[in-house]
Amino acid sequence: MKKVLLSTVCGPFAANTDDCTEHIMPELFHAQVTRAQGIFSPRVTYISYGLEYIAKNIKAPTTVLQYPTIKQFIQELKKGYDYVGISFVIATFEKLKKMCSAVREVLPDSKIILGGYGTMLPECEKYGDHICKEEGVDFMRRLLGEPLDNSPKKHVVYPTRGRVAGLPATKGAVVMAGLGCPHGCEFCATSHFHKKRHIPLLKTGADLYNEIRRIHKIQKDTTLPIGIIEEDFLLQRKRAQEYFDCVKKDNKDPIKISCFASAYSIALWDPDDLVRMGIESLWVGVESRRANYPKLKGLDVKAIFDTLHARGINTLASLIIGHDFHTVDSVWEDFEYLMSMKPSLSQFLILTPACSTPLFERLGREGRLLDVPTKEWDGFHLVFDHPHIEKQKIQQLLLDVYDE
Ligand code: B12
Ligand code: SF4
Numbered sequence: 001m002k003k004v005l006l007s008t009v010c011g012p013f014a015a016n017t018d019d020c021t022e023h024i025m026p027e028l029f030h031a032q033v034t035r036a037q038g039i040f041s042p043r044v045t046y047i048s049y050g051l052e053y054i055a056k057n058i059k060a061p062t063t064v065l066q067y068p069t070i071k072q073f074i075q076e077l078k079k080g081y082d083y084v085g086i087s088f089v090i091a092t093f094e095k096l097k098k099m100c101s102a103v104r105e106v107l108p109d110s111k112i113i114l115g116g117y118g119t120m121l122p123e124c125e126k127y128g129d130h131i132c133k134e135e136g137v138d139f140m141r142r143l144l145g146e147p148l149d150n151s152p153k154k155h156v157v158y159p160t161r162g163r164v165a166g167l168p169a170t171k172g173a174v175v176m177a178g179l180g181c182p183h184g185c186e187f188c189a190t191s192h193f194h195k196k197r198h199i200p201l202l203k204t205g206a207d208l209y210n211e212i213r214r215i216h217k218i219q220k221d222t223t224l225p226i227g228i229i230e231e232d233f234l235l236q237r238k239r240a241q242e243y244f245d246c247v248k249k250d251n252k253d254p255i256k257i258s259c260f261a262s263a264y265s266i267a268l269w270d271p272d273d274l275v276r277m278g279i280e281s282l283w284v285g286v287e288s289r290r291a292n293y294p295k296l297k298g299l300d301v302k303a304i305f306d307t308l309h310a311r312g313i314n315t316l317a318s319l320i321i322g323h324d325f326h327t328v329d330s331v332w333e334d335f336e337y338l339m340s341m342k343p344s345l346s347q348f349l350i351l352t353p354a355c356s357t358p359l360f361e362r363l364g365r366e367g368r369l370l371d372v373p374t375k376e377w378d379g380f381h382l383v384f385d386h387p388h389i390e391k392q393k394i395q396q397l398l399l400d401v402y403d404e
Helices: 028-032 035-040 050-055 070-077 089-108 122-127 136-144 189-193 205-218 237-249 271-276 301-310 328-340 357-366 393-403
Strands: 004-007 062-065 083-087 111-115 158-164 167-176 226-227 257-260 280-286 315-322 345-349
Touching: 004 070, 028 035, 035 393, 050 062, 050 083, 050 136, 050 167, 062 070, 070 089, 070 328, 083 089, 083 136, 083 301, 089 111, 089 122, 111 122, 111 136, 167 205, 205 226, 205 237, 237 271, 271 280, 271 301, 280 301, 301 315, 315 328, 315 393, 328 393, 345 393
Parallel strands: 004 062, 004 083, 083 111, 167 226, 226 257, 257 280, 280 315, 315 345
Antiparallel strands: 158 167
16 A cells, blocks of 8 residues: 655744745744734644644555654655655745655655645646645545545544643644635635635534534543634534534533634624624634725624624634735724724734735736745735835834734
């Protein structure tokens, strides 16, 4: 049977080197959301769930490396593999290139498979023998000649542990509910990567409920908070309603969940039902007061936030900096708009046109894409010509907004 090695890109991270910037990290909080809190920022490392999920659902013997150093990666290659799969994003393309060179040198006969949102970059094609631009399990099964059946795929238990100033602070686990999003916002990498389709990894509400209780059992903690990874969880109404029905019948400790949702999908629900469903926290893209993406159109986003907060539901609100209409002053106005919603946490990133999104195509047509290294596609750098704010200025503005 063929042997498979799957790996994330190699560390070290969070340093300005030839293949990384100080802003690229395997963390969400310390890299972005709570970065300005310095040593009081929660430290939580998130692994590549996608790779573990693939490994669990293929028959070929598979080893997964999470953030190895290049030395560890080469040591592992020396054990001999037929296929080496690497997951990357656009910002880690330079790391990927170095890893591909190592594979060609150590294992010239093995095949390289590239996967993840970095594959939106057309120039990646020359580094891999196979490129996965879709959900990875079915792709790998096809490649390995393994049966493609419709039986539910196995899920992996991914516990997360957070520390603040070195002290244990948070505990949780993550569930993969689905990929892709039908809204198709102009800038959105994941929606356009999956061609505006929603690909469920857990098909029914009962599947989701059973997976959460399975995690609780394995982790021996029925109160463990669960983060659901899926672009717009509340938009899949039928499944979320089925999940809600399961929760209502459950008389054990209440299940606590956090998820991503759009203003549009939140507005589809009775807010009291969101509480009953066990939602502790929602991550919502606010983007800008002037943004007119379909997920925001005609909605009073501040009123939606007030409704959630009034029921004790936390929010993580994100804002995009660098819309064409932004000036320095209007960025600060948008910042004030976001703060007026009193989000529990907030995230700010510079608008980044992932390749093959409508935004990328538009900026390309307008001749506005800058020739910058791919490591700068990290959300902290400007990669296109902005009509009102120059590159250095907007990059500093982002850091100032976080500090404020
Ligand atoms: C969780 C997450 C993280 C976590 C975990 C990252 C990780 N290693 O997976 C953390 C917080 C660490 C993180 C960090 C970063 N992230 Co992130 N992250 C996400 C998020 C929210 C979910 C990813 C996920 O787990 N999905 C669920 C799993 C099951 O899906 P998956 O990973 O996509 O994998 C499936 C397929 O893509 C495919 N696949 C993936 N890899 C491979 C490899 C092979 C060989 C094959 C065959 C298939 C395959 O098969 C998998 C199973 O179906 C996505 C947005 C999103 N909703 O997808 C952004 C996202 C992937 N992140 C992004 C970015 C930019 C970053 C950072 C650069 C941010 C920064 N400045 O630090 C760093 C990079 C860190 C690093 N070392 O690579 C961008 C990528 C944009 C792009 N086009 O390149 C995204 C799309 C967010 C966005 N909307 O812009 N991230
Ligand atoms: S709602 Fe969010 S996930 Fe969906 S397309 Fe828009 S930005 Fe992407």
